[in-house]
Structure formats: structure tokens, C-alpha cells
Amino acid sequence: MSIPAPRQTSSYAVIALVAGILGWTLLPFLGSIGGIIFGHMARGEIRRSNGQLDGDGLAVTGLVLGWLSVAMWVLGILAFILFFGGLAWIAALNS
Structure with missing residues (x-):
């Protein structure tokens, strides 16, 4: 009776998870x-490995964290522009 060898976790998947977490903590935009x-590289590598690599959940988590952070950045910049654009518009009306 032979024991099957454990599958290796994709290094890209681990990097994606760490970078996604860093995107919310120490490196806000670059980490994201x-x-x-x-995350995309890891998912491609895992698909091409024919079951030899594991870590799709890590890759997806890194992707989700990255995309959520980017979305928050875009919404924050949009809110900033709309707020100060509105203030400029009100100031122009009162001049």
C-alpha cells in the first residue's frame, strides 16, 4: 500500500495572499x-499543473483582497474629486 505524495502549494498563491494582505496594511496600492x-499567475499555474499543485483558495483570497483594495482606492479618489469639485462649484456660484 503506497501513500500518495502530498501536493505542493503554489508559491505564487502564497505570494498572492501575502501581497493581498499587505495591500490592506503596509503597502496599500503596491500590495494590492x-x-x-x-493571484492570476497562481491560478493559471495551478490549472496547468494537472492536479500537482494546490493553493487555489490562497490565490483567490489574494485576488479578492487585491481587487477590493483597488475598488476602495477608486471610490476614495472619486469621493475626493466629487467633494472638492462640489466645493469649487459652490465657491464659483457665490463669487
Whole structure:
């Protein structure tokens, strides 16, 4: 009776998860971009490995964290522009 060898976890998947977490903590924008890029790379590598690699959940988590952070950045910048654009418009009306 032979014991099947354990599957290895994709290094890209681990990097995607770490980068996604860093996108919310220490490296706000760069970590998010890294989580997105490495998450996509990991999912492709896992699909091409024919069951030899594991870690799709890590890759998806890194992708989700990265995309959520980017979405929050976009919404924050949009709110900033709308707020100060509104203030400029009100100031122009009162002049």
C-alpha cells in the first residue's frame, strides 16, 4: 500500500495572499496590485499543473483582497474629486 505524495502549494498563491494582505496594511496600492497579478499567475499555474499543485483558495483570497483594495482606492479618489469639485462649484456660484 503506497501513500500518495502530498501536493505542493503554489508559491505564487502564497505570494498572492501575502501581497493581498499587505495591500490592506503596509503597502496599500503596491500590495494590492501584487495580489492581483500573482493571484492570476497562481491560478493559471495551478490549472496547468494537472492536479500537482494546490493553493487555489490562497490565490483567490489574494485576488479578492487585491481587487477590493483597488475598488476602495477608486471610490476614495472619486469621493475626493466629487467633494472638492462640489466645493469649487459652490465657491464659483457665490463669487
